[in-house]
Amino acid sequence: MKVERLLAIVIMLLNKRRVSARELSDHFEVSLRTVYRDLETINAAGIPIVAYPGASGGYEIMENFTIDRQYLSLDELVAVIAALKGVHSSTDDKQIGQLLEKIKALLTTAPSSLQGSAHPVVYDFNPWGSTPAIAEKVNKLREAIEKRLRVRIIYTKIQGDATERTIEPVTLIIKGYVWYIYGYCLQRQEDRLFRLSRIADMSVLKEEFSPRPNQIDKLEWLEEWDTAERISLVLEFAQRVHVRVRDMFAPEAIETMQDGSLLVRTKMTDDEWLNGLLLSFGDALCVHEPFHVRQRMGDTVKRMTKLYE
Numbered sequence: 581m582k583v584e585r586l587l588a589i590v591i592m593l594l595n596k597r598r599v600s601a602r603e604l605s606d607h608f609e610v611s612l613r614t615v616y617r618d619l620e621t622i623n624a625a626g627i628p629i630v631a632y633p634g635a636s637g638g639y640e641i642m643e644n645f646t647i648d649r650q651y652l653s654l655d656e657l658v659a660v661i662a663a664l665k666g667v668h669s670s671t672d673d674k675q676i677g678q679l680l681e682k683i684k685a686l687l688t689t690a691p692s693s694l695q696g697s698a699h700p701v702v703y704d705f706n707p708w709g710s711t712p713a714i715a716e717k718v719n720k721l722r723e724a725i726e727k728r729l730r731v732r733i734i735y736t737k738i739q740g741d742a743t744e745r746t747i748e749p750v751t752l753i754i755k756g757y758v759w760y761i762y763g764y765c766l767q768r769q770e771d772r773l774f775r776l777s778r779i780a781d782m783s784v785l786k787e788e789f790s791p792r793p794n795q796i797d798k799l800e801w802l803e804e805w806d807t808a809e810r811i812s813l814v815l816e817f818a819q820r821v822h823v824r825v826r827d828m829f830a831p832e833a834i835e836t837m838q839d840g841s842l843l844v845r846t847k848m849t850d851d852e853w854l855n856g857l858l859l860s861f862g863d864a865l866c867v868h869e870p871f872h873v874r875q876r877m878g879d880t881v882k883r884m885t886k887l888y889e
Contacts, residue, residue, distance in 0.1 A: 585610070586618055590627060593641045600638040714759060717776050718752060721761050724784045725749045728791070730766075734781040735774055742780060747772070748789045764792055810847040814869040817842045821864045855880070 585608055592607070593599060604615045619639060623629045628642035724731050731749055736742045749763040750771075759776040817825045819840035826834065835843040848854050850873070858865060858877060867874040 586622055586625075589618055590622060590641070593629070593639065598632065598636075598638040598640040603638070714776055717779060717782060718759060720782065720784055721749050721752055721776075725751065728788050730785045730787040730789055731763075732783050732785055733774065733779045736778045736780055743767075745774075746785070747774070748792070750791075809849070811850045811870060811873070813844070813846050813848060813867070813873065815844045815846070815858075816866045816868060817844065817861065818864040821861060824861075 588608070589604060592604070601612055601615045601619075604618075605612050608615075610618075619629055629639050630642050631637070631639055721731065723729075728748075730746055732744065732746050734742055735745050745768075746766045747761070747763040748766070749761055751762050753760045753762055753773075761774050761776060761779075763772065763774075764770070765772040816837075819842070822840075822842055825842050825844065829844050829846055833844050833846045835845075837843055848857075854873075855876070858867060858873075859880065867877050
């Protein structure tokens with residue numbers, strides 16, 4: 581248990597930089613005396629730990645100290661390579677490619693049983709339907725972020741109208757299968773999230789900008805991305821589309837009826853995306869609730885029918 585605790589302390593110091601003895605004591609549920617002995621043991625093992633006094637003091641590993649490969653198991657190195665391959669699949673980031681090659685080099689002396697072995701999980705962050713145009717936008721925006729250059733974009737909102745914006749890009753984000761750029765919009769005077777597929781045109785300006793305070797902290801809003809109000813839906817699907825339905829909805833939302841049809845109770849955002857999704861099922865779907873969505877679907881079908889009369 582002591583060896584595991586010592587390794588855990590080293591990892592915590594590497595991740596959190598400076599940690600107080602009290603924090604270590606509370607985390608590992610041991611006495612302060614034990615913590616001090618553990619720190620002395622780690623220091624004696626060749627990992628230099630520096631103590632800082634004062635209210636904001638604590639312990640941290642000496643700056644510029646590097647962890648040798650012996651602290652990562654071969655299985656862990658294979659897992660890191662698998663994850664990096666997934667990231668590299670979505671962008672031709674040369675730094676990631678170089679890092680991938682360096683970590684692969686750590687496996688050159690691995691046992692033959694592990695040489696060329698695959699991780700049990702394959703990571704591929706390349707979105708379905710990704711096009712060279714998206715990759716080009718990603719690379720341009722990445723360069724703008726690194727050089728802190730403003731970017732002018734023509735952005736199409738979901739309603740269809742296009743506006744010109746000038747943004748100070750902070751970071752690129754891929755969530756699900758969609759790329760976004762998060763940054764400060766000069767027109768709206770606030771941080772905004774822009775979907776890359778809706779950027780019709782983009783140009784990197786020569787105007788430099790200084791990072792705004794606390795912008796990175798705002799990335800804690802991950803759980804709040806989907807802030808649009810959701811509505812409750814009751815949908816009935818024909819049995820012939822059951823595979824697609826089960827791919828799209830959670831098992832607990834699906835009820836199989838006696839005739840084989842599927843009744844789905846779910847919540848979704850009431851927008852144009854919902855309309856397109858429902859219409860994509862054609863006559864294999866009947867909307868039961870809510871009434872305004874059912875009516876809207878009926879009106880849309882009537883207008884479509886007139887086009888083909």
